[in-house]
Amino acid sequence: MPDRPRIVLATAPAFGHLYPLMPLAEALVRAGADVHIAVGEPFLGRLPVPTTRSLPPGLTSLKDLTRAVVSEFPAVRDDPAGRWAPALFGAVVPRAAAPQLRQSWAREKPDAVVHEALFPAAGIVADELGVPSYTFGIVRWAPFVGTIRSVARAALGDDPRPPWALGEPQPALDVGAGYVDPFPVTLQGVAGLPAARVPIRTAAWAERAPSFETSLLARPAGGRQRVFVSLGTVFNTAGSLRTAVLGAARTGAEVLVACGADGDPAALGPVPDSVKVHRFVPQALVLPTVDAIVHHGGSGTMLAAAQHGIPQLVVPQGADHFVNAAAVTDSGIGLRPDADTPEGIAAAVGRLLGDHRFRDAAAAVATEIAAMPSPDDVARRLLEAF
Structure with a gap:
C-alpha cells in the first residue's frame, strides 16, 4: 500500500446511498488517503472530495434505472416484494455500472474500494483487479445483502435465469474483506451477520446547506412539545405527507x-x-x-433519530421501510400507526409523547450508538488492514 493510498467509495446516485458513506470518506481524507467518490451525474463535481463516474453518461438517477427494470424484467410486476430488489440491484444497476467502473479503474487503479451494499458491481470489478474491497451497510442486514454480489456476478455472466432466481440455492456470503455496519445491534440483530463485521457510529452528513430560518433551531415557547415530520426524498407524496402532518397536529404539539x-x-x-x-x-x-x-422508515432517518434518542413513528412507504419499522417497534423505540389516517397518526404520536418508556428505550439505543467506533476510528482501521 502506498504512503497515500487511493481509496474509492462507490455508490448508486441517490441521497440514501451516498450520504451514509460521506463521513467515512472525509475520515479517510483526514487519515491521509487519496479519496474519490464513484457516483452518478447528479453528484459529480459537487462533493467535498473528487468524484468519478459510477454509471455511464445519461443515467442520472436510480429512477432512470428503475424504468429499465420494468422494461427488461416485466415479470417483476408479478411479485414486486420478492423480485424488485434482485432485478434492480442485482442485475440492472451492475450491468450499467460494471463497464464504467472497469474503464475508470483501468486508467487509475484504486488501492482499495468501499462500496455501499446495493452497489455490488464495485466489489466485482475490485475482485477482477485484485483490489481489496469492503461492503458498507446502508440497509439492515439480511441474507440478500450478503449474497447480492454473487447474484450480480451471475447476472453479469451467462446465467439465463432471471435475477430473482440467481440467489437459489443461496450462495455463500460475499462482502469482500469486511462489512462496515452503522446499525447498532439493538436495531440490527445478530443472526447471520458476517464474522468480518466492522461497526461504525452513524454520523449525519449533508451537502452545504441552503439558507434556513434559525428559528427552526429553537424549541417552542412554554414547554410545548415538538414533532418533526419527514417522508424522505423519494416517497414524499403530498397526500401521504398531509396525512402525517394533520395527524401529528392533532396532538397539540408544534409540527415541523x-x-x-x-x-x-x-x-x-x-x-x-x-x-x-x-x-x-x-x-x-x-x-x-x-x-x-x-417518518417513512428510511435507514438514514431511522438511525439519525435513534442517535438522538428520539421516539419514532414509522409510516412505511416502500423499499426497506417495512423492515426498519419492525426494528423500531421490536426495540421499543417507536411505533407503527394502527391506520395510516390522521386519526391513526394522532393516536400513535400521542403515545410516543406521553409514555416515557419509548423515550427511555430510545435513550438506551442512543447510548449504544455513542459507544460504537467513530468514522475516524474505522478509517484508521481500514488503512491499517489494506
Missing part, C-alpha cells in the same frame, strides 16, 4: 415539516397554525429540539 427540496409547501393545502412547513430542514441540527419524529 420537511417537504423536500423538490416539494411544494402549497401542495399540502391548508394546515393548522401549529404546523411549520419548509422545503429544507437541517435535520442534524433540528433533531435535538424535537420530542418525536414521524
